[in-house]
Amino acid sequence: MIESNANGQYKKLQKLMKQSRTRRQEGVFVVEGWKMVKEALERNLVLHLYSAEREQEHCREELNRFSCGNVPVDLMRDNLFSQLSDTVSPQGILGVVRMPVYEREEIVNQPDAKLLCLENIQDPGNLGTMFRTAEGAGMTGVVLTKGCVDLFNPKVVRSTMGSLFRVPFYVCQDMEEEMKFMQKQGFCFFAAHLQGTKDFTEESYEGSIGILIGNEANGLSEAVSGLADCKVKIPMEGELESLNAAVSAALFMYEVRRKRR
Secondary structure (H helix, E strand, O other), rough: OOOOOOOOOHHHHHHHOHHHHHHHOOOEEEEHHHHHHHHHHHHHEEEEEEHHHHHHHHHHHHHHOOOOOOOOEEEOOOOHHHHOOOOOOOOOEEEEEEEEOOOOHHHOOOOOOOEEEEEOOOHHHHHHHHHHHHHHHHHOEEEEEEEOOOOOHHHHHHHHOHHHOOOOOOEEEEEHHOOOOHOHHHHEEEOOOOOOOOOOOHOOOOOEEEEEEOOOEOOHHHHHHHHHEEEEEEOOOOOOOOOHHHHHHHHHHHHHHHHOO
């Protein structure tokens, strides 16, 4: 039973939830709530569970249902769990989970791949929403630059609603170099841009493609937008100069889905 915030395991959980460096070093992250824990249990990614006292019976039942009786479980005082939780109404369950890992080659080499390519996205809610929408729109993968907010940040994890377990992804060092590599493999890249001459609904989006979405404040870098094979525009009324990054990504991805049905 974890009864004090001075407990070593409790301190470790705090670090994993707050420090991306610790998560990267250990290759694990924290999920909260039964939906995310069950997603991880189904994929045998759970290394350790922490249950609030009030959830101990439910936790035991779920582990039996998933035949995961070998997953260690530690109980935690309810008040300590509430202090640790990143949600307003904690469900009383936390899991330390291995990070899913995908092979870049498998993602890039899929026939008629549809990739969402994200450059330096900073808002956790935006990134999580983009992953969730990518799954809904049937994208085959997501490519992130190392300058994006950590995908395993608790706010991002929660916003994905489990999509980070189902949508293949990888992190690249430099989007420019990644684009050059993929263009040699036959990829065509599309970017929403003020200089776009065609409406984004006028493209066919055939073959292997990448949809480019840039930083919320600055958009795509000049180097990346300059490498795009096609710059298109998303029509807007009023005096708007741009849309929210996650909204732009959603419009793009669902247009790709519409054209390929």
